[in-house]
Amino acid sequence: MGGLTLVRKLADGGAAEAYLGQSGTAHYLVQLSRPQLSLDTELYGRFLDASVSSSTLSHPEVLSPKSVGCGDDGRVWVVSDAITGWTAADLLRLRGPIPEGLVIEWGLAVSEALETLHDQGKVHGCLAPRHLHVFGESSSPQVRLLDTALLHFRGRHSVAPPQGAVVVEPEYLSPERVSGSRGTATGDTWGLGVLLVELLTGHQPFRASSPDETRNLVLRSRSVRLPPRLARWQRFIDACVDPLPSNRFGSALEIRQALIGLLA
Numbered sequence: 001m002g003g004l005t006l007v008r009k010l011a012d013g014g015a016a017e018a019y020l021g022q023s024g025t026a027h028y029l030v031q032l033s034r035p036q037l038s039l040d041t042e043l044y045g046r047f048l049d050a051s052v053s054s055s056t057l058s059h060p061e062v063l064s065p066k067s068v069g070c071g072d073d074g075r076v077w078v079v080s081d082a083i084t085g086w087t088a089a090d091l092l093r094l095r096g097p098i099p100e101g102l103v104i105e106w107g108l109a110v111s112e113a114l115e116t117l118h119d120q121g122k123v124h125g126c127l128a129p130r131h132l133h134v135f136g137e138s139s140s141p142q143v144r145l146l147d148t149a150l151l152h153f154r155g156r157h158s159v160a161p162p163q164g165a166v167v168v169e170p171e172y173l174s175p176e177r178v179s180g181s182r183g184t185a186t187g188d189t190w191g192l193g194v195l196l197v198e199l200l201t202g203h204q205p206f207r208a209s210s211p212d213e214t215r216n217l218v219l220r221s222r223s224v225r226l227p228p229r230l231a232r233w234q235r236f237i238d239a240c241v242d243p244l245p246s247n248r249f250g251s252a253l254e255i256r257q258a259l260i261g262l263l264a
Helices: 035-039 040-056 088-095 102-118 187-200 210-218 226-239 252-262
Strands: 003-013 018-023 026-033 065-070 076-083 132-133 142-146
Touching: 003 026, 003 187, 026 035, 035 040, 040 076, 040 187, 040 226, 088 132, 088 187, 102 142, 102 187, 187 252, 226 252
Parallel strands: none
Antiparallel strands: 003 018, 018 026, 026 076, 065 076, 132 142
């Protein structure tokens, strides 16, 4: 990987894991296929094809792989453009809730990224703050959404993640996914609403004392009540996290138009 040092793990996936890599003073997102993937020729080939395909995706709001290769051990590696090493999760932890104007800007960026992914038949599936990579001026940071296609890669079958690894926290799963369905574009709409609530309030709207209780909370949910200071966001959030997928925004374009309306 050209002298890259893996600094820390950022995320787990079924077929791959993501790390913060460093070369000199520069940082990169590095995704590595799991060692056992190379034992399955069919799955390994499909993952390699998906890695090359992901590296061809070019959009200013999407953080996607820029170089792909294989190590001597057979593990596939993909490396992004240079990143700061900071995510929205870091800013929430250090600064608390994100200002509304900045949340709108980030929401517009994420909705554009989702439109690009959906147009390619992809679903993001985990719109958590840790997947929003921060760049630009510290006074007005911007974000790029990590394309999680490799972390969530599935062929005709999938590789089970290591025991204890959490691929997608239940806090970010839509009701239909909690019920066992695969991810969809409308599931990403739900995820975007959950993400924006967390950015605005500093708290996850669906979180209980255990993963099972969190799943039950998601399934029982009928709405997310925002504090009075965020009342103007209520209709937007309701149209994202409605329990019925058919009642949510119909597309990323509709989401973007609604966010632009919040700028007024």
